[in-house]
Amino acid sequence: MFNLFRRQKEPIPFPDNQAAFAHACTLGYQPLIGALIPALVLETGGFGPEGERTFQINLAVDGVGRAVWSSTLKDAKGFPKEGDFVGFRIVMIASDLPEHANLIGYLACRLEPVLVPGKGWRTAQVYTPDNLKPALRF
Numbered sequence: 001m002f003n004l005f006r007r008q009k010e011p012i013p014f015p016d017n018q019a020a021f022a023h024a025c026t027l028g029y030q031p032l033i034g035a036l037i038p039a040l041v042l043e044t045g046g047f048g049p050e051g052e053r054t055f056q057i058n059l060a061v062d063g064v065g066r067a068v069w070s071s072t073l074k075d076a077k078g079f080p081k082e083g084d085f086v087g088f089r090i091v092m093i094a095s096d097l098p099e100h101a102n103l104i105g106y107l108a109c110r111l112e113p114v115l116v117p118g119k120g121w122r123t124a125q126v127y128t129p130d131n132l133k134p135a136l137r138f
Helices: 017-025
Strands: 036-047 053-059 066-071 085-093 103-116 120-126
Touching: 017 036, 017 085, 017 103, 036 066, 036 103, 053 085, 053 103, 066 103, 085 120
Parallel strands: none
Antiparallel strands: 036 053, 036 085, 053 066, 085 103, 103 120
8 A cells, every 4th residue: 555656667678588597696596495596497307207307507696696407396387498587496405415406496487587676577487386285484
């Protein structure tokens, strides 16, 4: 109600996924449990034993990005291709693993190269299956 008269900021479009990722790296994303971190798909891997697909992605953390391997979930509604701008959902941070492998999560969605100030990146396609229950945090 109090934001009713506040001027809405215009979305910021980027010419391509690489430009959007470069800008995302400057925004200071922190790897936190439950966070959706923008990433760029670098390479397509193979199939897992339950039908999940693996990908090497570059996460928009640490100012320049961090290359990690990730996957879609078993009953995912779709999957990305190389060069796509995606959202990586962090499920767990394994402190006993090396830094390049300590973020455990999955590819949750494909993002459009459009940043809406105060809201985040626009979602183009959701990969998260409908049968995944949301986490409850207290």
